Amino acid sequence: MKVLPRSFYSRDTVKVARDLLGKKLVRKIGNRTISGIITETEAYRYKDDPASHAFGGVTERNKVMFGQVGIAYIYFTYGMHYCFNAVARNSHYDAGAVLIRALKPELGIKEMFKNRKINSFNNLTNGPAKLTQAMRITKKQYGEDLTSSATLYITEGIKIRKIGANPRIGIKNGADMLWNFKIEI
DNA sequence: GCAGAGATCAGCT
DNA sequence: GCTGATCTCTGCC
Numbered sequence: 001m002k003v004l005p006r007s008f009y010s011r012d013t014v015k016v017a018r019d020l021l022g023k024k025l026v027r028k029i030g031n032r033t034i035s036g037i038i039t040e041t042e043a044y045r046y047k048d049d050p051a052s053h054a055f056g057g058v059t060e061r062n063k064v065m066f067g068q069v070g071i072a073y074i075y076f077t078y079g080m081h082y083c084f085n086a087v088a089r090n091s092h093y094d095a096g097a098v099l100i101r102a103l104k105p106e107l108g109i110k111e112m113f114k115n116r117k118i119n120s121f122n123n124l125t126n127g128p129a130k131l132t133q134a135m136r137i138t139k140k141q142y143g144e145d146l147t148s149s150a151t152l153y154i155t156e157g158i159k160i161r162k163i164g165a166n167p168r169i170g171i172k173n174g175a176d177m178l179w180n181f182k183i184e185i
Numbered sequence: 186g187c188a189g190a191g192a193t194c195a196g197c198t
Numbered sequence: 199g200c201t202g203a204t205c206t207c208t209g210c211c
Contacts, residue, residue, distance in 0.1 A: 056196085061196075076194060079204095085203090101203085123206095129205060130204090187210090188211075197200090
């Protein structure tokens with residue numbers, strides 16, 4: 001399956017968020033492969049988006065949002081959780097990223113159960129911090145290049161039907177923008 | 186089935 | 199010192 005090129009990520013952040021639905025997130029650990037179809041995303045932009053981490057300018061945590069597109073932005077939150085984003089924006093913006101909120105597990109489901117230490121299939125990767133745990137994504141993958149990495153990347157996926165647009169989850173400011181996107185499989 | 190507490194870090198006031 | 203792009207476990211409001 002073809003890895004998404006850099007040009008895929010150098011378009012408007014909201015457009016990239018929609019287009020990532022149905023694509024495949026792949027993670028290699030040793031000789032094992034873990035993968036899943038992306039089923040929910042959220043766009044976070046820059047100065048026009050008060051909910052974005054980049055809104056207030058560069059910090060130690062968010063600096064890759066201002067760097068090259070197609071890079072993994074992973075942040076630590078609530079003292080225990082990691083969330084995974086792909087840096088994406090067009091030339092009108094200096095920062096932007098797409099949060100991957102949910103996956104449909106494909107390969108390596110056994111590994112995911114092990115990583116998550118649970119037994120219910122439904123709770124495997126249906127939340128941003130759940131999928132990072134299932135795929136063993138941590139700060140070590142911060143700044144990884146998704147277009148050239150051998151251990152963490154995104155490829156072409158499946159054809160999708162209808163996309164649902166909703167307010168983003170867990171934010172106060174910017175809740176009027178419908179930048180949460182979802183598909184049913 | 187749903188509300189509330191707890192975990193405990195980076196960034197802001 | 200408080201808040202959050204969260205999840206899990208507990209107890210019944």
